[in-house]
Amino acid sequence: MTRSLAACALAAVLAAPAWTPIARADAPSFSEIEESLTCQCGCGLTVHSCNHLQCPSAIPLRAEIREQLALAKTKDGILEHFREKYGEKILSAPTTSGFNLIAWVLPFLAVGLGGVLIVIVVRGWVARRRVRAASESAPAPGQAVAGADAYQKVLERELRELDG
Amino acid sequence: MVDVGSLALLFWWVLAIYGIGTSPFGSYVRRRDFVASGENATLAVWGMVLVATAALLHGLVTSDFSLKYVAHYSSSTLPLQYKVAALWGGQAGSLLFWLVILTSMAAIVVLQNRERNRELMPYVTATLLVISLFFLSMVNFITPPFERLAFVPQEGRDLNPLLQNYWMTIHPPSLYVGFVGCSVPFAFAMAALATGRLDDVWIRTTRRWTLLAWFFLSLGNLFGAEWAYLVLGWGGYWAWDPVENAAFMPWLTCTAFLHSVMIQEKKNMLKVWNMVLVILTFLLTIFGTFLTRSGVISSVHSFTQSGLGPFFMSFLLVAAAAAFGLMFWRLRLLRSENELDSLLSRETAFLLNNLILVGICFAVFWGTVFPVVSEWVRGVKITVGPPFFNQVNAPLGLILLFLTGLGPVIAWRRATWSNLQRNVLRPMLFGVGVGAVLFVAGMRRGYAIVSFALCGVVLATISMEFFRGVRARQAMVGESAPTALVRLIGKNRRRYGGYIIHIGVVMMFLAFTGTSAFKQERQITVNPGDSFEIGNYSLRYDGVEEADSEHIAYLRANVAVFQGGELVETLQPEKRFYKKPEQPTTEVAIRSTLGADLYLVLGSFDQPTQMATIIAYINPLVGFLFWGGMVLVFGTFVTIWPQRATATAPAGAYSPGRNTVPAD
Numbered sequence: 001m002t003r004s005l006a007a008c009a010l011a012a013v014l015a016a017p018a019w020t021p022i023a024r025a026d027a028p029s030f031s032e033i034e035e036s037l038t039c040q041c042g043c044g045l046t047v048h049s050c051n052h053l054q055c056p057s058a059i060p061l062r063a064e065i066r067e068q069l070a071l072a073k074t075k076d077g078i079l080e081h082f083r084e085k086y087g088e089k090i091l092s093a094p095t096t097s098g099f100n101l102i103a104w105v106l107p108f109l110a111v112g113l114g115g116v117l118i119v120i121v122v123r124g125w126v127a128r129r130r131v132r133a134a135s136e137s138a139p140a141p142g143q144a145v146a147g148a149d150a151y152q153k154v155l156e157r158e159l160r161e162l163d164g
Numbered sequence: 165m166v167d168v169g170s171l172a173l174l175f176w177w178v179l180a181i182y183g184i185g186t187s188p189f190g191s192y193v194r195r196r197d198f199v200a201s202g203e204n205a206t207l208a209v210w211g212m213v214l215v216a217t218a219a220l221l222h223g224l225v226t227s228d229f230s231l232k233y234v235a236h237y238s239s240s241t242l243p244l245q246y247k248v249a250a251l252w253g254g255q256a257g258s259l260l261f262w263l264v265i266l267t268s269m270a271a272i273v274v275l276q277n278r279e280r281n282r283e284l285m286p287y288v289t290a291t292l293l294v295i296s297l298f299f300l301s302m303v304n305f306i307t308p309p310f311e312r313l314a315f316v317p318q319e320g321r322d323l324n325p326l327l328q329n330y331w332m333t334i335h336p337p338s339l340y341v342g343f344v345g346c347s348v349p350f351a352f353a354m355a356a357l358a359t360g361r362l363d364d365v366w367i368r369t370t371r372r373w374t375l376l377a378w379f380f381l382s383l384g385n386l387f388g389a390e391w392a393y394l395v396l397g398w399g400g401y402w403a404w405d406p407v408e409n410a411a412f413m414p415w416l417t418c419t420a421f422l423h424s425v426m427i428q429e430k431k432n433m434l435k436v437w438n439m440v441l442v443i444l445t446f447l448l449t450i451f452g453t454f455l456t457r458s459g460v461i462s463s464v465h466s467f468t469q470s471g472l473g474p475f476f477m478s479f480l481l482v483a484a485a486a487a488f489g490l491m492f493w494r495l496r497l498l499r500s501e502n503e504l505d506s507l508l509s510r511e512t513a514f515l516l517n518n519l520i521l522v523g524i525c526f527a528v529f530w531g532t533v534f535p536v537v538s539e540w541v542r543g544v545k546i547t548v549g550p551p552f553f554n555q556v557n558a559p560l561g562l563i564l565l566f567l568t569g570l571g572p573v574i575a576w577r578r579a580t581w582s583n584l585q586r587n588v589l590r591p592m593l594f595g596v597g598v599g600a601v602l603f604v605a606g607m608r609r610g611y612a613i614v615s616f617a618l619c620g621v622v623l624a625t626i627s628m629e630f631f632r633g634v635r636a637r638q639a640m641v642g643e644s645a646p647t648a649l650v651r652l653i654g655k656n657r658r659r660y661g662g663y664i665i666h667i668g669v670v671m672m673f674l675a676f677t678g679t680s681a682f683k684q685e686r687q688i689t690v691n692p693g694d695s696f697e698i699g700n701y702s703l704r705y706d707g708v709e710e711a712d713s714e715h716i717a718y719l720r721a722n723v724a725v726f727q728g729g730e731l732v733e734t735l736q737p738e739k740r741f742y743k744k745p746e747q748p749t750t751e752v753a754i755r756s757t758l759g760a761d762l763y764l765v766l767g768s769f770d771q772p773t774q775m776a777t778i779i780a781y782i783n784p785l786v787g788f789l790f791w792g793g794m795v796l797v798f799g800t801f802v803t804i805w806p807q808r809a810t811a812t813a814p815a816g817a818y819s820p821g822r823n824t825v826p827a828d
Binding site for chain 2: 044045049054090100103106108110125126128
C-alpha cells in the first residue's frame with residue numbers, strides 16, 4: 001500500500017514540470033494585452049472579446065495596443081500606459097499591489113482559514129467521541145474494585161509462593 | 165381585462181396582509197380555523213395573481229399599446245413566442261412573473277401540507293406571503309404593470325433584440341423557478357426556527373423542493389450560458405458578468421446545502437451550518453435580483469436596470485436581520501452533540517466540499533462587489549473581469565473536482581487505510597495515468613493536464629462504484645448486468661442519481677478545460693472566393709446574401725466548410741438589423757461535433773466591395789457543456805423520482821394533524 005502511494009506521489013512529482021509556465025518571449029502578444037483591458041462600450045467584456053460592430057471603444061483601443069507593441073514595451077509597461085491614460089477601470093483585473101491586493105488574497109485567505117477551522121472543529125468532535133467511547137468501555141466502579149481485588153489476591157498468592 | 169388585472173393586484177395585496185397576520189395568530193391562539201383561513205388566503209392570492217398575469221399576457225398577445233408595458237416591450241410584428249416572453253422582458257412584467265411562480269409554489273405547499281406539518285405551516289405560509297407582499301408592493305406602488313398611456317401609440321417599441329432568441333424564452337423562467345424555489349426551504353427553515361421544531365422533519369419535507377430549486381438554478385445557468393454563446397457572439401459562454409455571478413452564487417450555496425444536509429439526516433449534525441446555508445441561499449437570490457435591477461454594478465444585463473435597487477437592498481437587509489436574528493434566538497436548540505470517529509471520513513470530505521463551494525461563492529461575491537468597495541475606500545473605479553475570476557476560481561474548482569471524486573468513496577465515520585486503498589488508489593493511479601499520457605502526447609498546459617487527470621479520477625471512482633454494485637447484485641440475485649444496473653439505480657436513486665449528476669459535472673469540467681486552454685481564434689477580412697484555414701478546417705467565403713422581413717433585415721454570409729478537401733457544410737453567420745429598436749445583433753453559425761465547435765461570426769461587411777470580416781473560433785469540447793447538462797438533468801430526475809416508501813417518520817412527531825413525512 002505504502003509503495004503504491006509512493007508511486008502515486010512519484011508520478012505526481014514527475015508530472016510537476018507540466019505546471020511550469022511555457023517558455024515565452026518577453027514581448028507580450030496582442031491578444032494577451034487585449035485580454036488585460038476592458039472594453040469601455042458597456043458590453044462588460046474584455047477588448048479581446050468585444051465584437052460590437054464599429055465599437056467606439058474596442059477599435060481605437062486595439063489600434064493603440066498595436067502602437068504600444070510597436071514600441072517594444074513590456075506587458076507591464078503597456079498596461080501602465082493604459083492605466084495612466086484611462087484610469088484603473090481600463091484594466092480587466094485589479095492590480096496586485098496596494099489595496100487591490102486584498103481582492104486577490106481574501107478569497108484564498110478565507111478558504112485557508114475555513115480549512116484550519118474545519119480541522120480544529122473536527123478534531124474536537126473526534127476527541128469528544130473518544131472520550132465518550134472510553135467512558136462507555138470503562139468498567140463500572142464496582143467492577144473496577146472487584147478486578148482490583150482479584151489482582152491483589154493473585155499478587156499476594158504469588159508473593160507467598162515466592163517466599164515459601 | 166386590464167382593469168381586472170389591476171384590481172386583482174390590489175385585492176391580492178390586501179389578502180396577503182390578511183394571510184400574514186391570520187396564520188401565525190391562529191397558531192398562537194390554537195385556532196385551526198384561523199390557520200386554515202390564512203392558508204385559504206394564500207390560495208386566493210394565487211388565484212388573483214393568475215388573473216393579473218393572464219390580463220398582462222392578454223395585453224401583450226393582442227398588442228394593447230394603451231398599456232405602457234406592452235408599448236415598451238412588444239410590437240405588433242413580434243412573433244408570438246416573444247410576445248409571451250416579453251412578460252419577463254421588462255421590469256414590471258418580470259416582477260409579476262416572479263410572483264406567479266412564488267404564489268404557485270406557495271399554493272402547492274399549502275395543498276401538499278393540508279394534513280401534515282401542521283405546526284410548521286402557519287409560519288411557512290406567513291413567510292411565503294411576506295416575500296410575496298414585498299413583490300406585490302413593488303408591482304402595486306413602484307412599477308405597476310398595468311399603467312396606461314395618455315396617448316396610445318400606433319406601434320410598440322419592441323422587445324430588446326438580444327432577448328429575441330429561443331434560449332431567452334427558457335433561460336429566465338428556469339432561473340426564476342430556481343430562485344423562487346429557494347424560498348420554500350427558507351420558509352420551512354423560518355417556520356422550524358419560529359416553532360422550535362428543529363429536528364430533521366423540515367429538512368426531509370423540503371428535500372425535493374431544494375432539489376427542484378437546485379435543478380432549475382442549474383438549468384437557468386446552463387441556458388444562460390447557451391444564450392450568451394449563441395447571441396453575444398464573442399466565442400464564449402461565460403463572461404463573469406455580475407448578473408451571471410448573481411445566478412451562480414445561490415447555486416453554489418444550494419449545492420453545498422444538498423451535500424451537508426446528508427450529514428444532518430444521517431448523524432443529526434451541522435444543524436446551525438445547514439440553517440446558515442438555507443438562509444444564505446435565499447438571501448443570495450434576493451441579492452441577485454438586487455444586482456440585476458439596481459445597476460449598482462455595470463452589467464451586460466443592463467436592460468433590466470431600474471430604480472428598484474434601494475427597495476431590494478432594504479428587503480435584503482430586513483430579511484437577513486430577521487432570519488439570522490431568529491437563528492441566534494434558537495441557537496441553543498440548534499446546537500447538537502457533534503461527534504466524529506475520525507478526521508479521515510466522508511463527513512470531513514463533505515465539510516471540505518462545503519468549504520470549497522462556499523469559498524468559490526465568496527470569491528465570486530467578493531469579485532463582484534469589489535469595484536464598489538474600491539470606490540468607497542479609495543474613490544477609484546476599477547474593473548474586476550474574467551481574468552480575476554478565472555485565476556481565483558480555477559484552483560478552487562480543481563480542488564472541488566478532486567473532492568467530487570474522493571467524497572463518495574471514502575467511508576462514513578472512519579476511513580481506514582485499507583478502505584482508501586480499495587476505493588481511492590486505483591482511481592488516483594488512473595488519473596495520474598491520464599495526466600501522464602496527455603503529457604507524453606505533448607500537452608504542456610499545467611491546469612489542463614491536472615483538470616483532465618482529475619476528471620479521470622472522478623470518472624474512475626464512479627465507474628468503480630457502479631461496477632461493484634452491479635457485480636454484487638449479479639452475485640446475490642443472479643441478474644444480467646444491464647438488469648442489475650437498472651435495479652441498482654432504482655433501489656438507491658439518491659446515491660446513484662448523485663453519481664450520474666457528478667458525471668455531468670465532470671463533462672462540464674471537460675468543456676471548461678477544453679475551451680479555456682485550447683481555444684483557437686482567427687479574424688480575417690476576405691473577398692468572395694477567398695479561403696482561409698482554422699484548425700483542421702478550410703473555409704471559403706462565398707459572399708453575402710440579403711433577406712428582409714417586416715421585423716428584421718438580414719445579412720447572411722455564405723461560408724463553405726471543407727475538411728480533408730471535402731465540403732462538409734455551408735455555414736451562414738448573420739448580422740440582423742432589427743427595425744423597431746434600430747439595433748444590429750449577431751447570429752453565429754456553428755458546426756458542432758463532440759470534439760469541437762467551429763464557431764463563425766460575421767464581424768463586418770462592406771457593401772461596395774463585398775468584403776467581409778469573419779471571426780472564426782475552434783472551441784474544443786464545448787459540446788460537453790450541453791451534454792453534461794443533459795446528464796445532470798437525467799441524474800436529477802433519477803434522484804428526485806419518488807421511491808417506494810420504506811419508512812415514515814415517528815408517529816405523532818408533530819401535532820395537531822397527521823404528521824407523516826414523505827419518504828425519501
